[in-house]
Amino acid sequence: MSATIARTSDNPLLDFSGLPRFPEIEPGHVTPAIDALIADVRETIERVAGAADAPSWDNFVQPLSDALDRLDRAWGQVSHLNAVVNTPALRETYNANLPKITAFHTDIAHDKRLFSRYRDLAASPAFAAYGAQRKLVENTLSDFRLSGAELPDDKKARFKAIEEELARSSARFEDNVLDATNAYGLFVADEGSLAGVPDDVLTAAKLAAESDGKPGWKLTLHMPCYLPVTQYADNRGIRETLYRAYATRASEFGNPEWDNTALIERILELRREAAALLGYASYAEVSLVPKMAGTPAEVLGFLRELGAKAKPYAERDMAELEQYARTELGLTDLAAWDLAYVSEKLRQSRYSYSDQEVKQYFPEDIVLAGMFRVVQTIFGVAIRASTAPAWHATVRFFDVMDREGGLVGQFYLDLYARPAKRGGAWMDDAIKRRRIGERVQHPVAHLTCNFSAPVSGKPALFTHDEVTTLFHEFGHGLHLLLTRVDVPGVSGLEGVEWDAVELPSQFMENFCWEWDVVKHMSAHVESGEPLPRVLFDRMLAAKNFQSGMQTVRQLEFALFDMHLHHDFDPSSQSVLDLVESIRREISVVPRQFDDRGLTHAFSHIFAGGYAAGYYSYQWAEVLSADAYSLFEEQGVLSPVVGSRFRDEVLGRGGSRPALDSFIAFRGRAPQIDALLRHNGMLAS
Numbered sequence: 283m284s285a286t287i288a289r290t291s292d293n294p295l296l297d298f299s300g301l302p303r304f305p306e307i308e309p310g311h312v313t314p315a316i317d318a319l320i321a322d323v324r325e326t327i328e329r330v331a332g333a334a335d336a337p338s339w340d341n342f343v344q345p346l347s348d349a350l351d352r353l354d355r356a357w358g359q360v361s362h363l364n365a366v367v368n369t370p371a372l373r374e375t376y377n378a379n380l381p382k383i384t385a386f387h388t389d390i391a392h393d394k395r396l397f398s399r400y401r402d403l404a405a406s407p408a409f410a411a412y413g414a415q416r417k418l419v420e421n422t423l424s425d426f427r428l429s430g431a432e433l434p435d436d437k438k439a440r441f442k443a444i445e446e447e448l449a450r451s452s453a454r455f456e457d458n459v460l461d462a463t464n465a466y467g468l469f470v471a472d473e474g475s476l477a478g479v480p481d482d483v484l485t486a487a488k489l490a491a492e493s494d495g496k497p498g499w500k501l502t503l504h505m506p507c508y509l510p511v512t513q514y515a516d517n518r519g520i521r522e523t524l525y526r527a528y529a530t531r532a533s534e535f536g537n538p539e540w541d542n543t544a545l546i547e548r549i550l551e552l553r554r555e556a557a558a559l560l561g562y563a564s565y566a567e568v569s570l571v572p573k574m575a576g577t578p579a580e581v582l583g584f585l586r587e588l589g590a591k592a593k594p595y596a597e598r599d600m601a602e603l604e605q606y607a608r609t610e611l612g613l614t615d616l617a618a619w620d621l622a623y624v625s626e627k628l629r630q631s632r633y634s635y636s637d638q639e640v641k642q643y644f645p646e647d648i649v650l651a652g653m654f655r656v657v658q659t660i661f662g663v664a665i666r667a668s669t670a671p672a673w674h675a676t677v678r679f680f681d682v683m684d685r686e687g688g689l690v691g692q693f694y695l696d697l698y699a700r701p702a703k704r705g706g707a708w709m710d711d712a713i714k715r716r717r718i719g720e721r722v723q724h725p726v727a728h729l730t731c732n733f734s735a736p737v738s739g740k741p742a743l744f745t746h747d748e749v750t751t752l753f754h755e756f757g758h759g760l761h762l763l764l765t766r767v768d769v770p771g772v773s774g775l776e777g778v779e780w781d782a783v784e785l786p787s788q789f790m791e792n793f794c795w796e797w798d799v800v801k802h803m804s805a806h807v808e809s810g811e812p813l814p815r816v817l818f819d820r821m822l823a824a825k826n827f828q829s830g831m832q833t834v835r836q837l838e839f840a841l842f843d844m845h846l847h848h849d850f851d852p853s854s855q856s857v858l859d860l861v862e863s864i865r866r867e868i869s870v871v872p873r874q875f876d877d878r879g880l881t882h883a884f885s886h887i888f889a890g891g892y893a894a895g896y897y898s899y900q901w902a903e904v905l906s907a908d909a910y911s912l913f914e915e916q917g918v919l920s921p922v923v924g925s926r927f928r929d930e931v932l933g934r935g936g937s938r939p940a941l942d943s944f945i946a947f948r949g950r951a952p953q954i955d956a957l958l959r960h961n962g963m964l965a966s
């Protein structure tokens with residue numbers, strides 16, 4: 283650490299001796315700390331990249347990653363506070379520092395000297411003897427290559443220009459979708475046309491019309507309006523109008539300014555060119571380099587195997603829906619805009635139960651004790667309430683200990699929604715496990731949710747969905763906390779392939795559907811009775827409602843994405859032809875018009891990071907269900923299977939390929955049967 287940083291130790295963001303000093307952090311601390319830490323990494327780079335001696339782990343990777351870890355920890359504290367106790371002053375300093383951080387990381391990713399130091403290190407005789415360190419160096423070299431580090435200068439310039447145009451085009455794609463969504467409004471004058479729509483949605487629609495200075499109700503394409511209207515509006519014409527508008531957003535059927543048609547062609551063309559420059563046959567091949575799946579053919583084979591199994595169930599789901607529409611609702615020509623509406627009616631008639639009723643059985647402390655019991659039993663750790671300086675009075679803190687009483691890690695639990703806290707649920711690292719000299723730095727996790735806080739002296743009560751969310755995030759937390767890897771960059775979730783990262787989180791969700799777990803994790807807030815078995819069975823049946831249709835819908839997106847980035851040939855086919863052929867193959871729902879939902883508003887692949895990666899949703903589900911099935915076979919709370927899962931999967935982090943870890947745990951490669959069974963799609 284440089285002298286500048288040591289001298290400014292009164293700045294809590296520059297204190298790395300223990301847990302973050304959250305209550306002391308002021309917006310004024312941010313810029314000086316971030317500037318000092320970036321300067322420190324830059325000094326370190328000058329020192330280690332320009333050194334005359336041959337690079338080794340100790341003289342090159344370790345000092346560089348130590349400096350980067352400090353920046354990461356400090357910036358992590360700022361981002362965390364910005365997300366959970368946002369204030370105008372903090373937001374301002376966060377936004378002022380964010381571009382510096384981003385630009386700095388881009389610089390490092392393109393630093394030629396670092397690339398050649400890493401290459402020399404990989405070629406050195408000592409390298410063969412490295413363990414987990416090797417994986418980090420290999421990952422880093424691969425990242426450098428994928429950002430064009432090995433290209434000759436003229437091609438490098440072209441590659442950079444492509445990346446910049448891609449970034450602009452993707453941003454424009456997303457803006458068009460947003461603008462087209464925001465610009466839409468369907469004004470309804472009489473309340474009778476809105477029969478069936480829930481009251482809170484009507485109230486919001488009335489306010490939306492008022493703020494436009496118009497009478498009546500304004501329906502929009504934003505989820506809080508669009509979803510309930512298509513689900514509950516009895517008026518078929520309203521559903522159709524809204525559905526058509528939604529399914530043609532940012533297409534040639536709307537305002538030409540927001541038409542994404544040309545952008546789609548251009549983005550695909552640029553990606554093909556970038557892949558060719560890097561020496562790959564397709565963009566899908568590039569996308570799969572850092573992922574667990576090996577080749578596009580392997581992914582396509584996987585998707586089609588799942589499709590072959592799911593499609594009969596999807597057809598059955600569709601037939602049931604058609605029959606219900608005909609006999610119960612007198613609807614004989616089920617259209618795309620009826621699906622959500624009829625599905626909701628059918629679901630209610632079969633499985634209706636109230637979230638409010640279920641909530642009474644899941645008070646916070648019973649749920650936490652139940653979840654901790656699962657984790658303690660199968661992973662052989664103890665979780666104990668502890669204390670730490672935090673950012674809000676309701677934040678809880680826990681120690682995770684091993685059998686011998688040694689500290690494994692710690693975590694913050696920030697459960698309740700409140701103003702100035704970002705929505706959603708997530709796990710983040712506060713501190714990553716790594717070795718520093720003789721000492722091991724223990725991992726510390728943030729588990730953040732947005733559940734309802736306790737009211738009037740009653741404990742907080744969770745819906746079953748919220749309980750599942752908690753298990754999911756705790757699964758990510760365990761990945762961080764139970765790692766045994768001390769090497770930076772491959773410990774915990776670091777360096778884990780992108781399509782395998784959801785394995786521990788989705789794995790943990792399974793316990794929420796296990797009666798032996800749920801009956802001990804529920805106690806009615808007044809009577810103390812566990813959740814009734816009949817209610818649990820109804821919830822389980824509802825969970826699998828239309829799972830066939832949902833699966834093929836996801837496969838439609840995933841197959842389109844993978845073909846589009848792999849073997850799609852624009853000289854012989856249009857993008858819409860490809861859509862058509864995939865729908866003929868896999869879809870079971872009726873189509874009355876040329877909708878554009880799979881193309882013009884598919885931001886995941888054209889603007890987000892999911893290009894040739896949409897399959898990963900299904901992929902991770904297969905991994906987690908198949909991993910869980912070993913527990914089902916040998917005992918759901920088996921400590922033997924648990925310690926194997928910890929040893930071979932959670933503990934390994936990114937230190938070896940995820941497939942190797944999976945096989946070491948499961949004794950074979952992943953299979954899709956467990957997922958099909960869990961979703962009610964396997965005859966047993």
Ligand SMILES: [Zn+2]
Nearest residue numbers: 754758784787
């Ligand atoms: Zn997750």
